[in-house]
Amino acid sequence: MRILIAEDDPSIAAGVSAALRQGGHAVDHVADGVRADAALKDTPYDLLVLDLGLPGLDGSEVLQRVRRRGSGLPVLVITAREGLRERVRVLDLGADDYLVKPFALAEFEARVRALLRRYTTQGAPEISIGRLRLDLPGHRAWVDDKPLELTAREFGLLEALAARPDRVTSRAQLIEALCSWDQELTDNGLDIAIYRLRRKLTDSGTQVRTIRGLGYLLEGVKEA
Known part of the structure; x- marks a missing residue:
């Protein structure tokens, strides 16, 4: 599977990228929303791991652009923004799952597996x-x-x-x-x-x- 990580925190990006690569995935990383949007237009990905607080273009806007293009790409949002209202807002924008920072890598990997299982080979x-x-x-x-x-x-x-x-x-x-x-x-x-x-x-x-x-x-x- 090919996965795009859109995350501006270098330590988080390095940790999740290493975990995914160790699992056999091909991983690309961008640190701002403009590059994330461009990459999603040019490359067919199997999963997007998206931080909401991206510079250049907010993660919420990146997500909305993905859905306006009609893409069914599974999206896992990772963010420091907590609260029920925020989770509901992001899920309503089209996210498939939501994980609040800081999180355990084991939980992150489990959520990735669940999303890929749901969306690969028609479920x-x-x-x-x-x-x-x-x-x-x-x-x-x-x-x-x-x-x-x-x-x-x-x-x-x-x-x-x-x-x-x-x-x-x-x-x-x-x-x-x-x-x-x-x-x-x-x-x-x-x-x-x-x-x-x-x-x-x-x-x-x-x-x-x-x-x-x-x-x-x-x-x-x-x-x-």
């Missing part, structure tokens, strides 16, 4: 392809009942392919899904990740098939 908690099962928000995978051990990058690759079952995903789409602004993935790095993922999917009833000139396809295969 389905799992995807099954062949004998492979995926819990996308929980970043877990199994072949039958045996856990599939994957690195964060390998899971991110599998996640990007599984989110488009029976549809071709281009190399550019895979690189975009796996990289944050401050990270880089070379063509060779993508090839290595695909090779390793294919090896781990052996005997899973699922394969990553190359569609020459177009990209890759995750599909179930018939087993003897």
